Amino acid sequence: MECRINPAAPPKSVLRTSGCLQMTCEKPQHASAQLSAAPARVAFLGPIGTYSHEVTQKRFPGQDYTLEPYASIHEAVHALLPPSPTQQGRPRASWAVVPLENSYFGPVLETRQVLEEPLVIRHTRTLDERISLNVHHCLIARIPAALSSPSTPSDPLPPIRKIFSHPQVINLSYRSISNRPNVCFATPIELLLRRGWNRRQRALGQCRQYIADHYPQAQTVATSSTAEAAALVADDASRSSLAIGSPSCITYFPQLFVLQFNIQDAGKENVTTFIVLKSIN
Numbered sequence: 001m002e003c004r005i006n007p008a009a010p011p012k013s014v015l016r017t018s019g020c021l022q023m024t025c026e027k028p029q030h031a032s033a034q035l036s037a038a039p040a041r042v043a044f045l046g047p048i049g050t051y052s053h054e055v056t057q058k059r060f061p062g063q064d065y066t067l068e069p070y071a072s073i074h075e076a077v078h079a080l081l082p083p084s085p086t087q088q089g090r091p092r093a094s095w096a097v098v099p100l101e102n103s104y105f106g107p108v109l110e111t112r113q114v115l116e117e118p119l120v121i122r123h124t125r126t127l128d129e130r131i132s133l134n135v136h137h138c139l140i141a142r143i144p145a146a147l148s149s150p151s152t153p154s155d156p157l158p159p160i161r162k163i164f165s166h167p168q169v170i171n172l173s174y175r176s177i178s179n180r181p182n183v184c185f186a187t188p189i190e191l192l193l194r195r196g197w198n199r200r201q202r203a204l205g206q207c208r209q210y211i212a213d214h215y216p217q218a219q220t221v222a223t224s225s226t227a228e229a230a231a232l233v234a235d236d237a238s239r240s241s242l243a244i245g246s247p248s249c250i251t252y253f254p255q256l257f258v259l260q261f262n263i264q265d266a267g268k269e270n271v272t273t274f275i276v277l278k279s280i281n
Contacts, residue, residue, distance in 0.1 A: 039066045040094040043079040046070055049227035049249045055133055055274050056097040065095075073098050073110040080124045080279035096277040100130070103271040104206065105168055111275075124277045131274040137169060137207055139260040140243040140250060142233055157259075158240050160218045164229035165244035167222045169206050206270055207244055210263045215242075230256060 044056040046069020056067055070076040079093040101107045114120055141157060211220065223229045226245030233243040234255045242259065243249075250256045264270050 039064050041065075041079070041091055042067050043070055043076040043093040043096040044068070045073050045076050045098060047225055047227045049230060049246070049252045050225050051133060051135060051246050051272065052097065052099060052274070053227075054246055054248050055131055059097060059131060059276065060095065068093065073108070074114050077111075077114045077120055077124070077277060080277060081119055082123060082281075092279060094279055096124075097131070097274055098277070100273045100275045102168075102273075103269055123279060123281050125280050127276045127278060129276060131276070133272045133274065135206070135264065135270045135272055136247065136262050137244050137264040138247045138258045139263050140230055140233060140245060140256050141259040142236060142239045142241075142255055143257055144239065145237065158238065160215050160240060160242055162221050162241040163211060163215060163218045163244065164221045164223050164232050164241060165207070166224070166226050166229065169226065169244050206264045209265045218242075227252070 040060075042056060042060045042065050044067060045052040047053070048069055053067070053069065060067065068079070070079060076093075076096050076098055080096050082092060083090040098111050099108045100111055115126070211218065221229075221232075221241075223232065226243070227249060229243035230245055230249045230253050233241050234253045243256075244263065247258055247261065250258060
């Protein structure tokens with residue numbers, strides 16, 4: 001994975017490691033922060049193990065920050081707002097990291113919409129930087145129960161019946177269901193729609209061609225996130241299912257291993273851009 005932070009002003013220094021360009025930035029300071037031992041809260045689109053989580057970890061590393069996943073972009077941004085009278089006692093986040101656009105799927109509509117809300121305009125500020133994530137999808141499988149380490153290519157998987165992933169990865173759209181009898185849902189359709197599942201229906205699927213070429217008989221199953229897809233495969237003792245997601249996702253699921261890297265149809269052109277918001281007032 002390549003993650004680039006592009007501030008409006010030149011960064012303090014530029015480092016090259018493992019062929020990836022990384023930029024160091026000034027350490028963020030909350031507007032109301034004083035000398036305090038309490039770590040700053042950072043909201044992001046969860047759950048843990050997603051690409052959003054990976055970007056947030058790189059942008060806000062160390063013990064100075066507490067990373068908090070939220071179920072939607074709307075909830076992550078609203079965590080920056082002062083608590084309402086009915087929310088007294090709710091901790092307020094200092095920062096939020098949310099996706100802004102994808103090179104294949106275009107703008108993230110939920111982000112655009114929430115940034116136009118009057119309370120969000122009043123109580124938050126968008127930093128003058130963009131974080132570009134070059135998305136590299138991988139195929140994830142479960143380790144055989146008899147092994148304590150990932151299996152080798154000589155240890156064949158049983159016939160694959162299901163492939164789990166976020167709808168944008170497997171290119172599903174609401175209107176396509178009637179023509180796709182091999183599609184089902186691990187997450188209620190209302191939640192998928194709320195998280196942008198129906199966005200840019202005509203866009204090319206990020207892994208559609210790979211699935212068609214290698215697993216034409218497998219049923220594609222839509223999940224609310226790539227991390228949820230990994231969790232479902234980790235729970236599948238039959239090992240007849242696979243997940244598509246971030247290579248770093250297996251850090252949180254010791255039962256899983258990467259079967260194949262870089263399976264996205266888009267190659268190196270699949271880039272998601274994130275923004276950082278700060279709470280003010």
